[in-house]
Amino acid sequence: MRNLKWSASHEVFVPDIDDEHKEIFDAVTDLRKALTGDSALTDIVRLTSRLAACVVDHFSHEERLMRAARYDSLRWHKQQHEAARRRVSQFAAQIEQGDRTAGLALVDYLSSWLANHTRLADRMMGAFLRNQRLGLGKMTFQAGTRPLDSCEWVNAQGDRFNPRVAKKCR
Ligand SMILES: [Fe+2]
Numbered sequence: 803m804r805n806l807k808w809s810a811s812h813e814v815f816v817p818d819i820d821d822e823h824k825e826i827f828d829a830v831t832d833l834r835k836a837l838t839g840d841s842a843l844t845d846i847v848r849l850t851s852r853l854a855a856c857v858v859d860h861f862s863h864e865e866r867l868m869r870a871a872r873y874d875s876l877r878w879h880k881q882q883h884e885a886a887r888r889r890v891s892q893f894a895a896q897i898e899q900g901d902r903t904a905g906l907a908l909v910d911y912l913s914s915w916l917a918n919h920t921r922l923a924d925r926m927m928g929a930f931l932r933n934q935r936l937g938l939g940k941m942t943f944q945a946g947t948r949p950l951d952s953c954e955w956v957n958a959q960g961d962r963f964n965p966r967v968a969k970k971c972r
């Protein structure tokens with residue numbers, strides 16, 4: 803069975819998303835340990851529910867961020883989430899019926915899916931969100947109607963910012 807461990811290669815450079823990824827990776831590891839350590843079925847079901855909840859919440863969070871930022875590849879990214887959501891809930895239902903091999907299959911599936919998805923799809927999303935947070939916003943006035951210094955700039959979240967001052971990603 804593959805051992806999923808978060809490393810810098812999974813970093814998407816958006817701190818709240820990276821924190822959620824670490825939490826999910828830890829939840830996969832906890833489930834793997836319970837399965838290989840012969841834990842009781844009730845513990846395995848509890849750890850599976852926790853893992854599934856982390857995954858579902860995390861996908862919703864990413865989808866909210868992408869929607870708010872009008873991310874071009876939202877549909878493609880969301881389709882990947884939907885496929886994984888479906889598989890996780892199928893495995894979770896089998897585990898609840900007492901099928902421990904479904905637990906091992908879930909760990910294998912997510913270990914591979916998460917490693918691939920975070921390194922490509924999430925990293926692409928992270929680059930887009932980071933660029934937006936760094937101030938690639940839009941001007942709220944019609945060009946040429948007012949002097950530049952009296953214009954207001956807003957970012958994708960609607961916050962005002964000064965385009966001349968470089969902002970650090972939070
Ligand atoms: Fe994602």
Ligand SMILES: [Fe+2]
Nearest residue numbers: 860864920924
């Ligand atoms: Fe993610």
